[in-house]
Amino acid sequence: MATQPGPLTQWPWQKLGNMKYLLLAPLLAHSVRNFMVRKPGERVTLDPLIFPTLLLRLLLGQLWITVSRLKTASGKHRIVDKSLEFEQVDRERNWDDQIILTALLLYMANLFIPGFPHSPWWDSKGVLLLAAVHAGPVEFLYYWFHRALHHHYLYSRYHSHHHSSIVTEPITSVIHPFAEVLVYFLLFLIPVAALVLTGTASFAAEFGYLIYIDFMNYMGHCNFEMVPKWLFNAFPPLKYFMYTPSFHSLHHTKFRTNYSLFMPIYDYIYGTMDESSEELYEKSLTKKEEIVDVVHLTHLTTLQSVYHSRIGFASLASKPYGNQFYLWILFPFSYALVFAASIFETTITVERNKFKKVHMETWLVPRFTFQYLSAIGKEKINDMIENSILEADKMGTKVISLGLLNQDDELNGYGKLYVKRNPMLKVKIVDGTNLATAVLLNHIPEETSSVLVGRVSKLALSLCLALSRKGIKVEVDDKEKYSILKQKMAPELESLSVSPGRCESEIWLCGNETSEKELQKARGGTHFIPISQFPLKTTRGDCFCHCTPAMLAPKAYENLHACENWLPRRVMSAWRVAGIVHALEGWDTHECGDMVTNADRVWRAALAHGFLPFDATSPAS
Secondary structure, X not given: OOOOOOOOOOOOOHHHHHHHHHHHHHHHHHHHHHHHHOOHHHOOOOHHHHHHHHHHXXXXXXXXXXXXXHHHHHOOOEOOOOOOOHHHHHHOOOOOHHHHHHHHHHHHHHHHOOOHHHOOOOOHXXXXXXXXXXXXXXXXXXXXXXXXXXXXXHHHHOHHHHHHOOOOOHHHHHOOOHHHHHHHHHHHHHHHHHHHHHOOOOHHHHHHHHHHHHHHHHHHOOOEOOOOHHHHHHOHHHHHOOOOHHHHHHHHHHOOOOOOOOOOHHHHHOOXXXXXXXXXXXXXXXXXXXXXOEEEEXXXXXXXXXXXXXXXXXXXXXXOOOOOHHHHHHHHHHHHHHHHHHHOOOOEEEEEEEEOOEXXXXXXXXOOHHHHHOOOOHHHHHHHHHHHHHHHHHHOOOEEEEOHHXXXXXXXXXXXXXXXXXXXXXXXXXXXXXXXXXXXXXXXXXXXXXXXXXXXXXXXXXXXXXXXXXXXXXXXXXXXXXXXXXXXXOHHHOOOOOOOOOOOOOEEEEOOOOOHHHHOOOOOOOEEEEOOOOOOOOOOOOOEEEOOOEEEOOOOOEOOOOOOOOOOOOEEEHHHHHHHHHHHHOOOOOEOOOOOOOOHHHHHHHHHOOOEEEOOEEEOO
């Protein structure tokens, strides 16, 4: 919102949320009806093209978001290296409003402008006229209107909303108050009106102009330099007629320069060209990836997790993961993504953060949970993880932490496989068990007398050891689990009790395989605490579910604008935090494999660096 919102700041349908798309329903129904009742020779009109164009523009906008976030995560050619926050993501979630407005105006034009709906597919004169009118009146008027928007009166009431984003994303380009957008639409209608008045309108010119505006808008705000230098070397005058992302980025950092729309010629003419434009352009083009201190290795979970990831839908990524009913529409695309992901055999850099002097990246293994649990393809997954570790080692990375199933016992023995294969590794592998143990211990009240362990794992063993030292009785609900524990447990666990068939404990430590049938045995008021990286699913409304082991990130942790799976904003899994703390402390040992150590040291270190305990407890549902 602008600092002092003026008239017509809010969009008319702002309170409708995603229901705003229903505004198009009557017009779309009218268009479909006309198409059905017309004869085949009369169907080549404007209205059947409007809705497909809307979908195409939405798709192109999303592709720009994905590409921009991938490029800025890797660091190469990034222009502004500052933090992007949740507040900006929330402010820019209505980027599709201008696409809806365009569709509404096209439907109106289709109904009320004679001859406009029956334009030919192509008219060369119209295309040339459109280009000339855009380069002349549109660019000229936009330049002076834009300068006027930077006057204190208009800036505080309207344009400051757009300039709230210093670190721009492609969709920042269309985030404006409603009144400001109306003026832009009037400007962009000038070429279209010229075509209609001269009888040279064509579908190619009309819709091509829309796509051109979208492309240039998104490119100018993508925050990575993508225009190759050879283009300007081959045709030097081009610098007056096409801007670059770095050119417009300076307008968002310095405000009083580089006012042009897409053609910098008017900045050259009126002396508002920023002197550092060419220097920033050169610097951005030659910028290379920075050294990464910590890499967190994660993977996709459900089919919908693609859309909830940072490179998916920005508004969904900024909220904890949850199944969205409307995403079923995309199920054919989801299965296509599974196929496409299976082709990739390298990880993808999806996020970049900074805390103190430590630089961090999140690398995504393009595989889903069901592929990790399947016996087929595990060797390829292991190869991808190992190659990522070797790549991180080559880059000079200090620590790589294994998230989700990347450290599964059956897959690689909590990372032990990679250390065994590569004994000369300099990068330290962290599975995060020590910190996860400390976080879980923090969840268990001091007055607890007994705890039921539902899964035999490294984390369960570490917890059993810590709980026995505190004098808390550990129960196991069947003899098979007990015998496994007996084989692996330390001497301190000799007093471990087994109570087959009994479910008296008020605290249940539950693993991934804990079934609903098992959970139904618990008495009311029982606390279910996950001892895995995946949340529990149960219908028990009379019990309490805790979140997976996690900690709240310090305020100084930069560029955190996407939720980590199902965790709330600025909350990070203990396994991810463990790798960061490992690097901050400069520990020179691996933390992986079968070894179970004392969790106190890493817990104290995490707290000392500003990470705070987090435990969201809610009735099971």
